Amino acid sequence: xxxxxxxxxxxxxxxxxxxxxxxxxxxxxxxxxxxxxxxxxxxxxxxxxxxxxxxxxxxxxxxxxxxxxxxxxxxxxxxxxxxxxxxxxxxxxxxxxxxxxxxxxxxxxxxxxxxxxxxxxxxxxxxxxxxxxxxxxxxxxxxxxxxxxxxxxxxxxxxxxxxxxxxxxxxxxxxxxxxxxxxxxxxxxxxxxxxxxxxxxxxxx
Amino acid sequence: xxxxxxxxxxxxxxxxxxxxxxxxxxxxxxxxxxxxxxxxxxxxxxxxxxxxxxxxxxxxxxxxxxxxxxxxxxxxxxxxxxxxxxxxxxxxxxxxxxxxxxxxxxxxxxxxxxxxxxxxxxxxxxxxxxxxxxxxxxxxxxxxxxxxxxxxxxxxxxxxxxxxxxxxxxxxxxxxxxxxxxxxxxxxxxxxxxxxxxxxxxxxxxxxxxxxxxxxxxxxxxxxxxxxxxxxxxxxxxxxxxxxxxxxxxxxxxxxxxxxxxxxxxxxxxxxxxxxxxxxxxxxxxxxxxxxxxxxxxxxxxxxxxxxxxxxxxxxxxxxxxxxxxxxxxxxxxxxxxxxxxxxxxxxxxxxxxxxxxxxxxxxxxxxxxxxxxxxxxxxxxxxxxxxxxxxxxxxxxxxxxxxxxxxxxxxxxxxxxxxxxxxxxxxxxxxxxxxxxxxxxxxxxxxxxxxxxxxxxxxxxxxxxxxxxxxxxxxxxxxxxxxxxxxxxxxxxxxxxxxxxxxxxxxxxxxxxxxxxxxxxxxxxxxxxxxxxxxxxxxxxxxxxxxxxxxxxxxxxxxxxxxxxxxxxxxxxxxxxxxxxxxxxxxxxxxxxxxxxxxxxxxxxxxxxxxxxxxxxxxxxxxxxxxxxxxxxxxxxxxxxxxxxxxxxxxxxxxxxxxxxxxxxxxxxxxxxxxxxxxxxxxxxxxxxxxxxxxxxxxxxxxxxxxxxxxxxxxxxxxxxxxxxxxxxxxxxxxxxxxxx
Ligand code: SF4
Numbered sequence: 001x002x003x004x005x006x007x008x009x010x011x012x013x014x015x016x017x018x019x020x021x022x023x024x025x026x027x028x029x030x031x032x033x034x035x036x037x038x039x040x041x042x043x044x045x046x047x048x049x050x051x052x053x054x055x056x057x058x059x060x061x062x063x064x065x066x067x068x069x070x071x072x073x074x075x076x077x078x079x080x081x082x083x084x085x086x087x088x089x090x091x092x093x094x095x096x097x098x099x100x101x102x103x104x105x106x107x108x109x110x111x112x113x114x115x116x117x118x119x120x121x122x123x124x125x126x127x128x129x130x131x132x133x134x135x136x137x138x139x140x141x142x143x144x145x146x147x148x149x150x151x152x153x154x155x156x157x158x159x160x161x162x163x164x165x166x167x168x169x170x171x172x173x174x175x176x177x178x179x180x181x182x183x184x185x186x187x188x189x190x191x192x193x194x195x196x197x198x199x200x201x202x203x204x205x
Numbered sequence: 206x207x208x209x210x211x212x213x214x215x216x217x218x219x220x221x222x223x224x225x226x227x228x229x230x231x232x233x234x235x236x237x238x239x240x241x242x243x244x245x246x247x248x249x250x251x252x253x254x255x256x257x258x259x260x261x262x263x264x265x266x267x268x269x270x271x272x273x274x275x276x277x278x279x280x281x282x283x284x285x286x287x288x289x290x291x292x293x294x295x296x297x298x299x300x301x302x303x304x305x306x307x308x309x310x311x312x313x314x315x316x317x318x319x320x321x322x323x324x325x326x327x328x329x330x331x332x333x334x335x336x337x338x339x340x341x342x343x344x345x346x347x348x349x350x351x352x353x354x355x356x357x358x359x360x361x362x363x364x365x366x367x368x369x370x371x372x373x374x375x376x377x378x379x380x381x382x383x384x385x386x387x388x389x390x391x392x393x394x395x396x397x398x399x400x401x402x403x404x405x406x407x408x409x410x411x412x413x414x415x416x417x418x419x420x421x422x423x424x425x426x427x428x429x430x431x432x433x434x435x436x437x438x439x440x441x442x443x444x445x446x447x448x449x450x451x452x453x454x455x456x457x458x459x460x461x462x463x464x465x466x467x468x469x470x471x472x473x474x475x476x477x478x479x480x481x482x483x484x485x486x487x488x489x490x491x492x493x494x495x496x497x498x499x500x501x502x503x504x505x506x507x508x509x510x511x512x513x514x515x516x517x518x519x520x521x522x523x524x525x526x527x528x529x530x531x532x533x534x535x536x537x538x539x540x541x542x543x544x545x546x547x548x549x550x551x552x553x554x555x556x557x558x559x560x561x562x563x564x565x566x567x568x569x570x571x572x573x574x575x576x577x578x579x580x581x582x583x584x585x586x587x588x589x590x591x592x593x594x595x596x597x598x599x600x601x602x603x604x605x606x607x608x609x610x611x612x613x614x615x616x617x618x619x620x621x622x623x624x625x626x627x628x629x630x631x632x633x634x635x636x637x638x639x640x641x642x643x644x645x646x647x648x649x650x651x652x653x654x655x656x657x658x659x660x661x662x663x664x665x666x667x668x669x670x671x672x673x674x675x676x677x678x679x680x681x682x683x684x685x686x687x688x689x690x691x692x693x694x695x696x697x698x699x700x701x702x703x704x705x706x707x708x709x710x711x712x713x714x715x716x717x718x719x720x721x722x723x724x725x726x727x728x729x730x731x732x733x734x735x736x737x738x739x740x741x742x743x744x745x746x747x748x749x750x751x752x753x754x755x756x757x758x759x760x761x762x763x764x765x766x767x768x769x770x771x772x773x774x775x776x777x778x779x780x781x782x783x784x785x786x787x788x789x790x791x792x793x794x795x796x797x798x799x800x801x802x803x804x805x806x807x808x809x810x811x812x813x814x815x816x817x818x819x820x821x822x823x824x825x826x827x828x829x830x831x832x833x834x835x836x837x838x839x840x841x842x843x844x845x846x847x848x849x850x851x852x853x854x855x856x857x858x859x860x861x862x863x864x865x866x867x868x869x870x871x872x873x874x875x876x877x878x879x880x881x882x883x884x885x886x887x888x889x890x891x892x893x894x895x896x897x898x899x900x901x902x903x904x905x906x907x908x909x910x911x912x913x914x915x916x917x918x919x920x921x922x923x924x925x926x927x928x929x930x931x932x933x934x935x936x937x938x939x940x941x942x943x944x945x946x947x
Contacts (some may be wrong), residue, residue, distance in 0.1 A: 002492060025257070029479055091501050094494035098410060113257060113469075114480035124492045124503070127443045131436060149480070150465045156463035161426055162293050164442075166485040172436040173482055174398065176352035176370050177378050179243060182398040185351055186405065187436035187483070 001068055002123040005159035009010030009106045012158045013144065023147035023195075029115025033170030034183065035191045039142065042198040043072050047079055049194065050104075050137065054084050057101060062086040063093045063129045064104035066139065070200050073106070073139065090125040096170075103129035103188070106200065107138045107168070109155065113148035117168055117193060118156070122163035130168065133188075136188040138168070142195040223552060223578060227881055230548045236364075236372040237547070245372065250477035251537070251591070257479070258469070268466045269531050269595045275459060276530040278520045282424045282457050283512060289427030293489025295508040302515050305450060310335070310416075311342055313509055319344065319413040323405075325431065325438035326350040327418025328534060329451050329513055331556045332569055335416075347408045349437040351401050358385040364550030364558065366536035367475045372549050405437075416440035419452040420533070420679040421467055422510075425460045428488035429510075432471060436483045446495050448487070450510045454517040455530045467533050470593035475535035496656050516569045525717045529568060531594030532561055538588035538598060543868045543886055544581050553578050560588060560598040567605045576609050580879070583780040584741075585868040586839035592793060592799035606743035628750045638676070641889055678837050679711035681728045686923025692725035697764035699755075699778065699803075701771040702734050711907065714934035715770045715806060716774040721937045722813050726768075731758035735774040737781075745785060752782045753792065756799045767799070770806035770930050772837035772906050779803040780840075805837065807929050811846035820849050829932075830899035832890070832913065833866035834906035847905045847929055854932055855939075862897035864889075871912035887916040894924060901925045903932060 005011050009018075027037050040046045053059070067074035067088050080086050087096045105126055107117035115140055119165070121127045130136045146152045156165070172187030183189040230236065231821045256259050275282055283299075290297045300306040313319070322344055324330065336357070339346045352370035356363055358381040363369030370378070370774045379392035382400060390400060417438055419429035429450050431438040442448050458464065464486075472478045493506040520526040539545040539559040550558030557565040558584040567575030584599040592598070677700050694720055704712040716726045736751040754780070759767055769775040779800045786792040829851055838844045844866070852859045870886030890913065894902050902917070902924060904910050913926045 029257075033478070033480070090494060090503070094501055098406070108613070111480075116480045122491060124443065124494045127439065131439055131443065137932070149469050150462075153462045153465040160428065160461055160486070160488065162428075162489045164485070164491045165486050166430075166439075166483065167480060168483060169478075169480040170482050173434045174351045175434075175476075176350070176355070176368065177373075177394050177397060178239065178375050179368070179371065180394050182394060185398050185402055185435045186349070186409075186440055 001065060001124060004120045004122050004161075004163040004165050006069075006122070008155075008159070009144070012100055012155045013109070017146055017151050017155055017188070018109060018144055020143040020145055022110070022147050023142050023145050025112030025147075026110040026115055026145050030110070030117075030170070030193060031115070033115045034173070035115060035170045035193055037193050037195065039195045039197065041196075043076055043196060045077050046139070046194050046196055050076070050080060051083065053135075053137075053192075054080065054102070057135065059084055059101040059135075061096060061100040062102045062104065063097045063100045063125075063133065064088050065093070065126045065129050066106035070106065070139075072200060077104075087136070090123065093125040093128060097125075097128040097132040100129075100133040101135065103131075103133040103136045105129050105136070105138050107140045107193070109144035109146060110140060110142075111146055111149060111152045111167065112174070114167070115167075116152075116167035118152060118165070119168055120163075120165045123166065125160065127164065131187045134184060134188055135190040135192065135194045136168075136171075139200055140193055141199045142197060142198065154204075211316060224879075224881065226552045227548050227879070230552055231830055231881060232887065233372070233549070235374045235377070236549050239371055239374065240546050240549060242370075244540065247477070247537075247540045249475060254477045254479055258473075264466070264469050265593055265595050266469055268533070268593055271458065271463050271466050272531040272594055275457060276455075276521050276527045278459075279454060279467075279518070279530075282459055282513045285424035286457055286512070287424055288426060288429060290489070290508075290510050293427055294505065295427065295489050295510055298509070298511045300511050300515075302514050303335070305512075306330075306333055306511055306513060307335065307338045309509075309511055310339070310449065310493045313449065314339075314342070314344060314414070314446070317413070317507065319447065321345045321347075321408070321412045322414045322416060323347050323408050323412040323441050323445065324353075324416045325348050325418070325441040325930065326353050326369075327416065328453060328556060328761070329418050329453050330416065331856065332364070333515065334512070340568070343769075347405070347412075349405050349408065349441060350433070350435060351398075354401065354405065355381050358382075359627045362551060362556065365539055366534050366557065368536075372551070398697075409440045409444045412441075412445040414447040414449060415445040416449045416451065417441055419450055419456050420471065420529070421464055422450075422452050422457050422512075423459075423461055423464060423486075423488075426488055428486045430464055430467075430484070431485045432468070432481050433485075434476065434478075434482045439483050439485050441488050442491075443493070444495075446493050446504065447509070448490075448495050449508045450508070451513060452510070453513045453515070454521065455532070459795050471535050474537040474591065474593050476908065502692055520568045526564075526568060526601065528596055528601060529561075529564055532565075532592075532595045533594055535593055537591055537593070538596075541587045541591060543585060543587070543870070544583060544882060547882055547885055548581075552560075553581065560602060561596065562633065564598065564605060567609075572605070572609050572612075575605060576613075579606050579609075583835075583868060583870075585835035587835070587866075587868070590839060603740070603743070607745045608743075609738075610743035611745070628747060628754070630731065630754065633733065634676075634678075638672075673709045675709065677705045677712035678730065679920040680709055680713060684713060685726060685728070687717075687720055688725045689720060689723045692723055694724045694766060695762075695764045696724050696726050696766050696804075697759050697762045698728050699727055699732060699735070699759070699767055699769040699774060700728070701769060701774040701907065703911065704771060707911065708907050708928070710928055711770065711910070711928045712850065714928070714930040715768070717934045717937060718806075718810055718930055719768065722810070722817075727762055727764060729758040729762050735771075735777040737773055737777045740777070740781065749785055752785055752796070756782065756792075756795050759799060759802075760795070764802070766804050766809070767802045768804050768806055768809060770905070771908070772805055772834050772841055773908060775803055775805040776840040778834050792806070805843055805886070805905075806848060807837075808841070808843045808846040811850050814850065814853065820853045822852040823855050823857070825854070825858045827856050827858060827901060828860050828897075828899045829854075829857045829901045829903055830860050830861070830862045830894060830897045831865060831903045832869060832894070832909055834904060834909045835866075835868050837905050838866045843905075847903070850929055850933065851903055854936055856936075857932075860899055861896050862899065862902075863893045865893075869895075869909050869912045883912075887912060888920070891916045891920045895921050899924065901927055903927055903929050904930050
């Protein structure tokens with residue numbers, strides 16, 4: 001899948017800038033922005049949570065990206081596909097996303113100051129999975145956190161030469177009618193961050 | 206189609222009846238409720254968003270410095286941006302005005318066979334009325350920001366840059382939904398949101414072209430940044446096969462990391478969020494998958510970037526006006542503006558509202574429409590305390606106003622009056638004395654309304670002070686007999702017109718307080734009005750004549766300090782005179798020497814009292830609250846000292862009131878010219894005073910004294926309004942003098 005940077009941890013992260021110690025700030029601010037935070041030990045538990053979600057929302061169609069790069073995700077998607085329609089090919093995603101009930105993608109790192117996740121969405125399909133379905137789940141490694149927006153841009157400037165990327169901070173919202181907060185006006189009304197303690201690169205047995 | 210039948214409330218060149226428009230807005234209960242609720246909640250919500258920031262001011266300085274550097278290097282930065290876009294395969298254009306943008310865009314639409322367009326909010330395209338032009342050519346154009354979409358259906362302009370539809374309630378919104386969709390839409394907010402999602406989703410999926418503005422454009426790599434909560438900008442830049450960016454030069458920033466400087470402030474000030482839901486950066490053409498001839502294909506999306514001038518480059522080259530580049534369009538200056546919060550955004554005319562709107566209109570649109578509503582800034586400077594880019598809005602308005610006057614002149618009666626009356630002290634003072642004899646406001650058309658002393662049309666809702674039978678200047682001889690024999694200092698008193706002719710008793714108090722500090726007080730007879738009313742109209746030439754007279758009058762006295770108990774005068778004497786003569790080496794030196802001696806009364810006395818150990822808080826029973834005048838709090842930065850004086854005054858139990866530093870609505874000529882706005886401001890102030898439970902409200906400014914006295918007289922006659930000088934003088938008379946307390 002096309003990305004601004006194919007390997008953020010190696011090319012953009014340094015130990016001074018990126019650390020799990022900002023997780024607490026991140027979680028407080030992400031929740032304040034109406035994001036849902038699911039912290040799980042490993043992919044197995046992530047899968048269980050997703051199966052629950054698919055069950056409870058009666059999800060029929062899922063569009064998902066990131067499997068090509070992360071074998072653990074690939075495996076997870078194969079498993080989920082046994083229960084629901086699941087599309088990972090970009091043309092399939094383009095065709096199916098408008099009717100999909102759930103989109104799944106991956107974030108590169110979190111920002112403590114704001115509760116934002118930084119998403120590398122150079123590929124068309126990675127954008128539509130996050131925008132068209134009413135629920136969006138992003139996978140995140142909780143060790144990949146930066147302190148604030150300033151440090152986030154110190155990371156970004158190392159690799160952002162062209163393409164499409166940004167932050168997502170909670171679900172799509174508007175307050176344009178009487179300043180009443182309403183979620184899901186154009187994008188998802190639920191934004192779920194799946195933080196996998198074990199990291200995303202490790203294989204599931 | 207919606208925007209095709211745009212029936213804007215007023216077009217920009219039309220001669221407007223502003224008073225009538227204001228009256229309509231003041232009667233719009235829906236809007237008034239919405240705005241006042243918002244305004245009450247905004248300050249605390251904003252601060253909460255900054256809770257986890259060490260220094261807001263440091264962030265503001267960083268942003269300002271970055272923008273300052275950029276505007277000073279705007280050509281290089283723009284060239285680099287252009288090169289970055291082209292290197293990535295984008296098409297780049299520069300447009301000198303709206304017509305050029307339209308020409309470029311229509312050509313693109315023709316070449317690319319565009320029929321359907323989705324837009325995400327862009328002030329620049331509203332500025333040039335882009336939608337109308339596109340629709341006239343038969344193109345289908347949809348705004349996708351919910352607020353903008355409703356307004357385009359309603360044929361209205363946004364009343365706020367961030368919350369365009371804040372003036373509407375849910376019933377009105379439901380009406381526009383129903384009208385546009387030809388179905389009955391109930392005024393249920395979730396239902397309406399869902400409906401908007403359904404309808405606009407179709408638009409995203411079927412559009413050929415997406416048009417966006419940009420919150421920033423990065424020269425270093427050619428990326429543009431878009432900040433939204435709804436996510437519509439993400440869809441506009443993802444679904445259609447063509448992306449057009451229209452951005453003004455002021456949006457350019459040099460480096461990727463400079464974006465952080467905007468992003469740490471803009472969401473917090475704009476929507477009280479630490480970050481908006483979506484912050485999107487698009488850098489060059491990106492892939493798009495769409496259906497072509499019945500088949501899905503993946504291609505590079507075509508990207509066209511149009512950099513709009515429309516007056517911006519001229520502003521960039523102007524040493525003063527270039528400061529508008531520091532604006533990031535967060536609209537928070539409106540949120541704290543006492544005028545906007547009463548009348549909303551529509552009366553400002555063009556697209557940008559509030560004080561910053563007046564400036565942008567002047568620069569981008571034309572000076573005629575600027576001149577029509579530039580008076581709606583009362584110079585209270587509240588906006589300057591929170592603006593992320595530290596744009597000196599009131600100063601820029603002053604600057605534009607004076608340029609306008611220089612070019613077009615003042616109206617005839619005003620011109621005659623200012624030139625011939627205000628510059629001749631004796632004539633002016635004789636007129637004032639005549640006013641005293643008649644004991645009623647002297648009316649004389651255009652001139653009188655600019656003087657704070659005359660009150661044509663001001664009687665409703667407040668009482669008028671009489672002009673004193675014996676002005677201060679006639680009382681000095683007796684007073685100065687009490688001057689100390691061996692003074693520690695020689696102070697020249699600058700009374701200002703109000704204290705001279707309306708509150709001479711307060712002038713006496715000032716003298717007594719100074720004398721009690723063992724200071725000799727003198728009164729240069731040749732002093733006149735400080736010139737602020739003339740400056741307010743933009744007539745700097747006349748103000749210079751007055752300034753020279755005052756400087757000369759005080760130079761002769763050889764006084765150590767110049768004391769003024771009117772903060773507006775003090776600010777004018779200390780700061781504005783120096784600016785007035787910036788290009789005149791001789792007078793510039795004299796103005797600086799003069800200004801260096803000026804002391805605002807309460808801060809000066811507090812300093813003396815502190816040295817003398819007289820600033821100890823005392824416990825009293827009389828509840829006293831304090832109203833900060835705009836000029837003392839934000840013009841001079843003085844707010845602790847008046848409170849310290851009050852807390853130390855025997856018998857006083859000091860209490861704060863809500864919004865203690867919100868303008869009382871006087872603001873010089875404004876209170877007269879726009880009494881319909883000034884009165885509700887006064888009423889709010891009076892309510893806050895009442896709610897504080899105070900018996901007395903203290904002020905440090907004679908203009909506020911006049912306004913508050915007039916208001917309380919009618920609405921709460923039991924509450925007294927007093928200048929701090931009077932409270933201090935009374936205590937001295939009661940025996941709490943310096944000698945005793947030492
Ligand atoms: S002038 Fe300042 S406060 Fe007003 S919109 Fe611009 S940045 Fe915001």
